[in-house]
Amino acid sequence: MVANAIQVKPLSQLTTEELKAELLTLVRDRDTEPLNQKVAYAKNELAPYFEELQQRNPHPAVESQVPIVLGVWTPVWSTIPFHDVLPGRLHDCSYQIFLENGYYANIARYAPGSKSKLIEKLSPILAAYDFMVMQKFEIREGEWFIQNIAINQTLRWRAIPLTIEKAEAWFHKVLESRWDEFTQKTALPQQLKLNNVDKTTLKKLEKTYHATPKFEHVYVDETLRIVKTQREAKQRPSYTIAVRRK
Template sequence: MVSTIVGNKFGYLSTQELKNELLELVEGRDAENLKTKVNFYQEELQPYFEELMQRNPFPVVEDQLPVVLGVWTPVWSTIPFHDILPGRIREQSYQIFHDDGLYANIARFAPGQQSSFWKNVTSKLPTYDFMVMQKYAVCDNQWCIQNIGIFQAFRNREIPLTIDDADDWFTNVVNSKIKQALQTGGLPKALKLENLDKTTIKKFEKTYLATPVLEHLYVDHELRLVKTQREPSQRPSYTIAARRR
């Protein structure tokens, strides 16, 4: 009965109205803990994902490549990696697709910025900017993703990480560290991360060594609904990403 009611409701909504409702549902909820977000997806969001999947204007993966180029921000996600460190600044989180087959997840972390007390205490400490870089291609009408590096930078927290700053960092790392390594097949097999505890480094290493699976359940020029799995045994994660540029 519930699925019939939901189906009837969606039948009266345009695709734009569906997208607007979905974005309204998740507004302000990305900071919730992972368990809460997983339950929220299962109980509230899944019907929207399934309906929009049926309306995907670009179901062929090869046709999706030019559509995703540019800069996106994950407005809501159940990917555990997104909050591997405390203090992620969501409006300074970017997913950047370049037309050379390279893609970067970039985020700024400023521990203590959620609390007024700790914000004053940590105001002079640097922020952590992290980038997970990947290669992307199409294989048998599926996205083929390969992790090729995880990079970090320590910066002044009083200067925001803008889209231009993030894109420039991405480009500079490609030119200085990745381009030649891709040509020679000499990508690093181990990470070099500083000022992090061993447990966190192990989490980054596990992410780096995985071969992730990515599927666009829905994609147009303004919105992406993405299903990802770090490995087959892992629970799927879901992300809603909105275009920034």
């Protein structure tokens, strides 16, 4: 006797909240997979969810998206290569912070070997590498315009967590101390000067830093963002799924 085929409910029949929940379940604990696997996963498994949610985007007008994105988000899954150029990113300590004044920061803590039992025991005396890319954002001709303005880095004790409040305080402190520089800046430096980064990684960071990517919200509401970015016209698009933290 042939078993009855399992009937899967079409995505179009799911509520938006059900779609969001299924999508987050599909990407749970998968952000550390190799990039090529994540790209294939996005194409083969996630694309139907992206397409269905895009049709239901409650804020399709770009101008209306700005007040929605203000606050703190954490990227839970992404195919952007830049996210893992440095080893040991702590996903729970990764933040995207949008401010009302048009400034934006990607902040992450890197602690290589953090999953090792030995490293865990030594964590009180080890350092973590906190990394921040600062950007300006605005809406131009109905599209998001994102421009990199600075990269900041610092070493901190690994045992002291990089909380949302600490990340926000760091962002505001740097923004305030360099406000005149940022408001008068007309061009980015051709070469980055970063400590604790090898030459190969520095070259990768420079290439991304000088790019002005296309940035589109496939879906955005008060709790979830699906962002499509493309650094160059010939490059494949990348997708990031982010959830609100604050």
